[in-house]
Amino acid sequence: MGEKSSAKSGKGFGIFVTFCAMFLFWLLLSGILDVLHVGAGIICSLIIAFVSYDLLVTQKWDKMLRKSGRFIIYVVWELWQILLANFDVAYRVLHPKMPIDPSIIEFDTSLRSDLAIVTLANSITLTPGTITINIDQEKGRFQVHSIAQKPADALLVDKTMQEKVAKVFMEE
Amino acid sequence: MIEPDMLTIFLATALLIVVTIILALYRATIGPEVYNRVAAVNVIGTKTIVLLVIIGYIFERPLFFDISLLYALLNFIGTLAFAKYLERGEVWSS
Amino acid sequence: MVELIVTILLVVVVLFLAAGVFFMLAGAIGLLRLPDFYTRLHATGKCDTLGEVLIIFGLLLYHIYYYSPGAELSVQLVPVKLLFLICFIFFANPTATHAIMKAAYNTGVKPWKKGDRRM
Numbered sequence: 001m002g003e004k005s006s007a008k009s010g011k012g013f014g015i016f017v018t019f020c021a022m023f024l025f026w027l028l029l030s031g032i033l034d035v036l037h038v039g040a041g042i043i044c045s046l047i048i049a050f051v052s053y054d055l056l057v058t059q060k061w062d063k064m065l066r067k068s069g070r071f072i073i074y075v076v077w078e079l080w081q082i083l084l085a086n087f088d089v090a091y092r093v094l095h096p097k098m099p100i101d102p103s104i105i106e107f108d109t110s111l112r113s114d115l116a117i118v119t120l121a122n123s124i125t126l127t128p129g130t131i132t133i134n135i136d137q138e139k140g141r142f143q144v145h146s147i148a149q150k151p152a153d154a155l156l157v158d159k160t161m162q163e164k165v166a167k168v169f170m171e172e
Numbered sequence: 173m174i175e176p177d178m179l180t181i182f183l184a185t186a187l188l189i190v191v192t193i194i195l196a197l198y199r200a201t202i203g204p205e206v207y208n209r210v211a212a213v214n215v216i217g218t219k220t221i222v223l224l225v226i227i228g229y230i231f232e233r234p235l236f237f238d239i240s241l242l243y244a245l246l247n248f249i250g251t252l253a254f255a256k257y258l259e260r261g262e263v264w265s266s
Numbered sequence: 267m268v269e270l271i272v273t274i275l276l277v278v279v280v281l282f283l284a285a286g287v288f289f290m291l292a293g294a295i296g297l298l299r300l301p302d303f304y305t306r307l308h309a310t311g312k313c314d315t316l317g318e319v320l321i322i323f324g325l326l327l328y329h330i331y332y333y334s335p336g337a338e339l340s341v342q343l344v345p346v347k348l349l350f351l352i353c354f355i356f357f358a359n360p361t362a363t364h365a366i367m368k369a370a371y372n373t374g375v376k377p378w379k380k381g382d383r384r385m
Contacts, residue, residue, distance in 0.1 A: 178276070178328070181280055181283065185283050185286075185287055185321065188287045188290075188291065189287070189290065191291075191294075192290050192291055192293070192294035195294040195295070195297065195298055196294055196297055198298065199297050199298060199306075205303065205375065207303050207366060207369070207370040207375060208303055208306065210366055211297075211303070211306065211307055211310060211363075211366055212297065214310075214362055214363075214366065215293075215294075215297065215310045215314055218314055218318060218355070218359060219290065219314070219318070221318065221351070221355070222286075222318045222321050222322060225321075225322055225325055225348070225351070226321070226325065229325060229328070229332075234340060234341050234344055237344055237347050237348065237351075238347075240351065241347060241350070241351060241354075244351060244354055244355065244358065245354075248354075248358040248361070248362055251362040251365065251366065252361075252362065252365050255362075255365035255366045255368070255369040256365070256369070258369045258370075258373065259368070259369035259372055259373060
């Protein structure tokens with residue numbers, strides 16, 4: 001992330017988006033609409049936008065719009081998986097014999113960008129029976145702790161989640 | 173004014189959350205290693221966020237929501253700093 | 267008609283609160299019952315996240331019923347604050363779980379295998 005060409009072309013847009021996000025957050029927290037409060041909010045948001053515009057926006061805006069559209073569809077699927085995961089964990093915890101068989105597995109992915117790796121890691125942690133331990137960003141290697149054999153197979157054999165995340169961020 | 177029925181339900185929810193906090197506190201007290209304790213303290217912190225939101229509705233003070241937002245941010249940063257310290261022995265690595 | 271809608275809304279709110287409390291209790295029991303550090307984080311990382319989000323979402327629905335349109339702006343903004351809180355919990359809770367787990371794994375805490383003694 002942070003190549004010079006993309007940073008230069010998107011600088012004005014980055015400042016604008018950061019300013020809008022910061023100012024909306026200010027309005028959300030204060031909720032008072034007089035000259036003093038709104039003026040202080042504008043000044044603070046401008047300072048923050050000029051200092052840290054390259055943290056929030058790192059790509060061209062049309063690419064980001066398409067990505068966020070696909071990301072929302074992915075989030076809906078993810079919410080359903082989270083519900084399944086919770087019933088799974090509640091079943092394992094409340095079962096008198098506790099059917100668990102923990103193991104640590106490793107697998108490689110083709111994902112490289114920060115946002116894609118964070119999304120996949122958090123999705124793995126929230127979906128049934130697996131938690132991310134270590135990530136090697138250079139090789140795209142994930143180390144995952146799984147609570148039983150079945151969720152480990154879902155990551156190692158089926159690879160549905162990796163494919164979905166790769167489709168969202170278009171890194172096949 | 174808040175209705176008596178909903179007040180009872182909110183009070184029951186808050187009490188059950190306090191019960192889960194006490195269970196997590198037991199793990200934080202005996203918990204064999206330092207990592208068990210950190211995990212339990214993190215869990216107590218996230219439960220406190222929800223407790224603050226419910227208290228905001230019970231006492232009808234919207235200010236509690238700001239406090240819970242602040243508490244969520246502080247709890248997250250505190251846990252991250254603690255994990256980093258335990259892993260490397262220092263928080264600021266140059 | 268309005269009374270019927272209000273009743274349905276309140277029932278939905280109570281259902282959300284009950285589901286959230288159930289998942290949080292399951293997470294707390296898992297924190298006590300499971301055999302070692304890594305498996306305990308499975309219980310807390312998933313059940314607590316969904317339980318808290320369900321409870322806050324139920325309270326958000328209750329807020330729609332509770333406050334009339336004539337209230338102050340800071341009171342009317344509360345559902346947006348709660349939505350932000352939900353998004354933040356979904357982002358922050360798995361990250362905190364992952365951070366603690368990575369620290370434990372890299373400093374050499376042994377994972378529990380089937381048949382070992384409880385830790």
